[in-house]
Amino acid sequence: MKAFYAEEQKRHDPKAFLSSGASQPNPEKPERIERLLAGARSAGCPIERPRDHGLGPVSAVHTPEYLDFLEHIFERWQRIDGASAEVIPNIHPIARTGSYPASAVGQAGYHMADTACPISRETWQSALWSAWSAVEAAETVMAGAPAAYALCRPPGHHAFADVAGGFCFINNSAVAAQVLRKQAARVAILDVDLHHGNGTQGIFYARPDVLTVSLHADPVRFYPFFWGHADERGEGTGLGYNFNLPLPRKSADAAFLEALGVAFQRIRSFSPDALVVALGLDAFEGDPFGGLSVTTPGFSRIGEAIAKLGLPTVIVQEGGYLCDELGDNLTAFLTGFGGKAR
Numbered sequence: 001m002k003a004f005y006a007e008e009q010k011r012h013d014p015k016a017f018l019s020s021g022a023s024q025p026n027p028e029k030p031e032r033i034e035r036l037l038a039g040a041r042s043a044g045c046p047i048e049r050p051r052d053h054g055l056g057p058v059s060a061v062h063t064p065e066y067l068d069f070l071e072h073i074f075e076r077w078q079r080i081d082g083a084s085a086e087v088i089p090n091i092h093p094i095a096r097t098g099s100y101p102a103s104a105v106g107q108a109g110y111h112m113a114d115t116a117c118p119i120s121r122e123t124w125q126s127a128l129w130s131a132w133s134a135v136e137a138a139e140t141v142m143a144g145a146p147a148a149y150a151l152c153r154p155p156g157h158h159a160f161a162d163v164a165g166g167f168c169f170i171n172n173s174a175v176a177a178q179v180l181r182k183q184a185a186r187v188a189i190l191d192v193d194l195h196h197g198n199g200t201q202g203i204f205y206a207r208p209d210v211l212t213v214s215l216h217a218d219p220v221r222f223y224p225f226f227w228g229h230a231d232e233r234g235e236g237t238g239l240g241y242n243f244n245l246p247l248p249r250k251s252a253d254a255a256f257l258e259a260l261g262v263a264f265q266r267i268r269s270f271s272p273d274a275l276v277v278a279l280g281l282d283a284f285e286g287d288p289f290g291g292l293s294v295t296t297p298g299f300s301r302i303g304e305a306i307a308k309l310g311l312p313t314v315i316v317q318e319g320g321y322l323c324d325e326l327g328d329n330l331t332a333f334l335t336g337f338g339g340k341a342r
């Protein structure tokens with residue numbers, strides 16, 4: 001299958017984030033791209049550059065004020081005396097009210113969920129190109145390819161319609177799903193990242209046309225804490241179209257594949273016309289986040305199992321952090337998947 005990626009995606013290079021209150025090197029490094037590119041090449045994927053798709057597909061899932069914030073906040077931040085080099089929030093609304101602040105500091109708190117998504121001069125362009133890789137992969141599948149892979153970095157699944165968070169700015173999986181909706185009456189998103197896809201859930205929570213399913217480490221003791229529980233099922237006409245499968249910490253291949261089987265039952269009963277896989281590789285046993293214990297051969301079996309759904313599939317890269325096996329895990333997934341569908 002084809003893979004999509006643009007050089008501009010490397011420019012975003014966040015320096016730090018707070019972990020348990022301590023400043024740590026930000027793990028969402030540009031080097032991830034090199035490992036993932038190598039992994040995609042090993043799986044036999046030709047790498048292609050996406051086209052510039054403009055703001056249309058991004059504004060289909062994000063609010064105008066949020067996109068304006070992402071584009072301009074870095075410049076505005078530089079005009080504040082004594083401000084940090086990267087945009088990092090220090091105040092948040094506990095609950096949203098009707099008021100929208102005019103100040104850069106207020107807007108940073110309004111639009112950024114946590115400190116893991118610092119914004120620098122290059123962030124906006126990198127995030128846009130990352131989203132355009134997802135758009136290109138979705139259009140490739142709409143043109144008849146059985147599957148395509150978008151090497152999206154920065155990742156996207158923690159970004160809501162108007163909030164960045166957890167290394168994410170533009171929700172690439174949601175963008176891909178919304179593009180697919182031009183042809184597909186129903187689209188399912190299956191998120192296998194270690195962390196709950198809270199932004200994706202939020203974007204589609206009240207909609208019955210996009211089913212969101214997420215397997216992840218139980219948020220009762222794990223990021224993103226406030227979302228990802230089994231009782232979050234959607235709202236309004238979207239009630240029943242969100243499905244969370246929280247897993248106990250350190251769950252390994254057998255437990256993950258069993259939960260995947262439960263996810264497939266829900267997806268089959270939804271009868272989607274296309275699938276987006278939000279492919280986090282951080283469920284790996286050797287990932288620095290250490291939440292679950294999926295093995296490299298496990299990713300191959302996961303890919304194979306998903307391919308058996310037989311749906312036109314856009315695979316969107318989410319998490320998965322620097323460790324020796326990062327590229328191998330992508331190769332394993334894509335090879336497992338492609339054994340059926342490439």
Ligand SMILES: [Zn+2]
Nearest residue numbers: 193195282319
């Ligand atoms: Zn993750």
